[in-house]
Amino acid sequence: MKNIEKFYENTKNSMPHSNIKKFIEIGTNHGNAIDLGCGAGRDTIFLIKNNWNVTALDRENTKNIIENNLNSEELKRFKFICQNFENTTLGKNDLIVSNFSLPFCNQSYFHEFWNEIVNSINSGGYFVGNFFGLNDSWVSMKEKMVFLSKEQVLNLFNKFEIIQFQENERDGKTGLGKIKHWHTFDIIAKKT
Numbered sequence: 001m002k003n004i005e006k007f008y009e010n011t012k013n014s015m016p017h018s019n020i021k022k023f024i025e026i027g028t029n030h031g032n033a034i035d036l037g038c039g040a041g042r043d044t045i046f047l048i049k050n051n052w053n054v055t056a057l058d059r060e061n062t063k064n065i066i067e068n069n070l071n072s073e074e075l076k077r078f079k080f081i082c083q084n085f086e087n088t089t090l091g092k093n094d095l096i097v098s099n100f101s102l103p104f105c106n107q108s109y110f111h112e113f114w115n116e117i118v119n120s121i122n123s124g125g126y127f128v129g130n131f132f133g134l135n136d137s138w139v140s141m142k143e144k145m146v147f148l149s150k151e152q153v154l155n156l157f158n159k160f161e162i163i164q165f166q167e168n169e170r171d172g173k174t175g176l177g178k179i180k181h182w183h184t185f186d187i188i189a190k191k192t
Helices: 003-011 018-026 040-049 065-069 107-120 150-156
Strands: 032-036 053-058 078-082 094-098 119-135 161-172 179-191
Touching: 018 040, 018 119, 018 161, 032 040, 040 053, 040 094, 040 119, 065 078, 078 150, 094 107, 107 119, 119 150, 119 161, 150 179
Parallel strands: 032 053, 032 094, 053 078, 094 119
Antiparallel strands: 119 179, 161 179
């Protein structure tokens, strides 16, 4: 089994990320969302089951994994695009989700793509996601990935009101079951 297949097999029944659960608890209006780097769909499925219309985007075709967890009514609120970030144009949306995916955007394209994300979020819309910090153990192994300081992350959100900002450091497993040191910044932010 290829690593990517093992990753999807290991994560296909995972609960939604805590920042997505918190976002739903806030009681925001429903609307149109994009889940960037949706993987096996843990956040996409949760949002759809909470009455959001979701376009799930991933560079691997995980459409069937996600569809298997949705009923016929829920499938009407689901769209899938198999594409990498560098070839993506985002339309206007009420929510952009990006958990454990933006750090994998190539460094040379990251700021251009971040501007695309900001411009795609409607006024009053939200960003929910995370970024990898400088203490993450992958910083020395993955030279094309994006790792940011706390200040750099906060500077990305100059057009937003930050609802929740949480810095986390812990040792834990990857989706492939390997242990690493995680350094992440989890964010819920509302565009002003």
